[in-house]
Amino acid sequence: MILSITPNPSVDISYRLASFRLNTVNRCSHVHKSAGGKGLNVTRVIHLAGRKVCATGFIGGANGQFIKEELDRLQIRHQFVEVDGNTRNCIAILHDEGMQTEILEEGPRLTKRDEENFLSQYCKLLDSASVVTASGSLPKGLDATFYTKLITIAKEKGKIFILDTSGNPLKEGIKASPFLIKPNLQELSGLAGKKLQTMDEVKKAVLSLARWNIPCIVVSLGKDGALGYFGGKFYQIIPPKIQAVNPVGSGDSMVAGMAIALSEGLPDQLVLVYGCAFGTLNAIEEKTGFIRRELLNEFIGKTEVIPI
Incomplete structure (x- = not known):
């Protein structure tokens, strides 16, 4: 089983508008709500992809109940820690020739007891x-070492941890x-303390x-x-050519693919192939964090990994 942690989940709400006007009423007939957050x-x-997974994290209030009901509907196992306050909303307004305006709530503040319970x-x-x-940000009340604690405990129990x-x-x-981290170029630049250009x-x-x-x-x-670095070697990971529809969530899908490959003991290069193939599959879908299982083998076969 793969354990997926989302410390700061959300109810993701998307509004699709022909145009978005400031300082007036915008009416919307295309609304979609889903259990959100990178880990979800x-x-x-x-x-x-047909693998066993359990979702965990912190949830509370009516929004937390919505997330549990959504996961139940999808028949996804979950075991969250209940907290005071209401799980946050994350609102995306899709408008005007592909533009997207987002409003992200902070969510509830957690206590030391919440952390201990988790x-x-x-x-x-x-x-x-x-x-x-x-995956994702930490809610208020948890300090920056929260993931450090989780990694240490997992390693003591001999588990593979992806951050x-x-x-x-x-x-x-x-x-x-x-065991594995997946920064994008901006996040890696932040760790390096400068913009990486080559x-x-x-x-x-x-x-x-x-x-x-x-x-x-x-x-x-x-x-x-x-770019992959695994077992002391660098690899260029080349996805199949596609017409992207919605790349949001492709990084999360990449994590899912690599988690599956690692859980099944696949070779290093196949771990990288699975990650890239899953991320590409997400990008061709309108939904965020979504793949079609019937296309997996095709996209895995079309993904290249080249030692460099």
Whole structure:
């Protein structure tokens, strides 16, 4: 089983408008609500691929209830820690020739007791998991070392840990040596302390991170695929040519693919292939964090991994 952690989930609400006008009423007939947050995108994609997954994190209030009901409807196992306050909304307004305006709530503030309750539950869930994914921002009340604690506990139990976050939680998390991290170019630049403009600069930044004993580092490069560092070797990961429809959630889908490959003990290069193929599959769909299982083998076969 794969355990997917979303510390700061949301109800994702999208409004599709022909045009978005300020300081007046905008009426919308195209509204979509879903259980959201990066980790729940990972969860959904793993489930769509037909693998066992359990979602966990912190939820509360009516929005938290909506998320549980949505996962129940999809027949996805979940075991969240209930907290006071209401899980946040994340609103996306799609308008005017592909533009997107987002309004992201902060969500509830957690207490030390909330963290303790989660850590207790987390230790139990780890017993039946082989791979752990942890994705996204941290809610108020958790300090930047929260992921560091989760990684340390997982490693003590011999579990593979994939960390996909940014900012201070990423800077702190790498100190615990997770098995895999997946920064994009902007996040890697943040860790390096400067804007990375050439592939040599990117590789140098990756090698600097690898000194923290991180076996696998994958730098996502959008439509250009990814740069992989695995087992002390660099790889160029080349996706199949597609007409992208909605690339949002492709990074989360990449994490899902790599988690599946690692849970099944596949070779290093196939781990990278699975990640890129899953991310590409998401990009051809309108829905966020969504793949079609029947296309998996085709896209896996069309994804190239070249040692460099």
